[in-house]
Amino acid sequence: MDTQRMAKIFKALSNPNRLELYLKIAEAHEASFQTGCECFVTDIIDRLNIGAPTISHHIKELANAELIITEKKGKFLTCKVNEKLITEVNSILALQNQSK
Amino acid sequence: MDTQRMAKIFKALSNPNRLELYLKIAEAHEASFQTGCECFVTDIIDRLNIGAPTISHHIKELANAELIITEKKGKFLTCKVNEKLITEVNSILALQNQSK
């Protein structure tokens, strides 16, 4: 992985709200905004105190950095971690896990 | 480590030039801008094609994120990786090493 790509990943995770959003998605891993875990989006909105347009924007950023993969399922949008990056992402997440 | 702190680290490494600067410092680990490895700053300027003021700015950002520790030695400035973060940083750097 070159520095450009690395920087792009770091940038995608450099906003606290977006990082938290990513962590939630990673936790659920195949969480959707309704299927399985009900009211996911509302939950995020409550926790992060940011509006739906902003969340939509952040999700697009994460997807654009290829950190997550999204799929429209009817009215809902499902997000999952990009498997191809999961080992790298785990390295990053070790940052958090190490202190737990 | 909480998300705020994580995001701060990611942000510091989210600019390609700053990331490359950090990698150079990490490589030399105790590199100074003259001592030991001659003409370090000029080298960086040549490689990164950014001016001295910008480098000064980036170094301050890295130091502010506590990723590096700087020390003024006479006319020169020495930079070294913050040992306290080195394991975490190594996790991040694994991103690059894995593909080598």
Next chain:
DNA sequence: ATTACACTTCGATAACTGTCGAATTAATAT
């Protein structure tokens, strides 16, 4: 058919960022 829901898109805006050239400071060399 109408309503409700889950987003998305569209401006707009305020704040932040990377970069520069010019001027400045401080240390060293002549």
Next chain:
DNA sequence: ATATTAATTCGACAGTTATCGAAGTGTAAT
């Protein structure tokens, strides 16, 4: 003392970003 060198500070500027409210789209429930 003077000149050189290393780095910093100071505006400035163009580009980006996070966020919002309002309006729009498409799906599903009544």
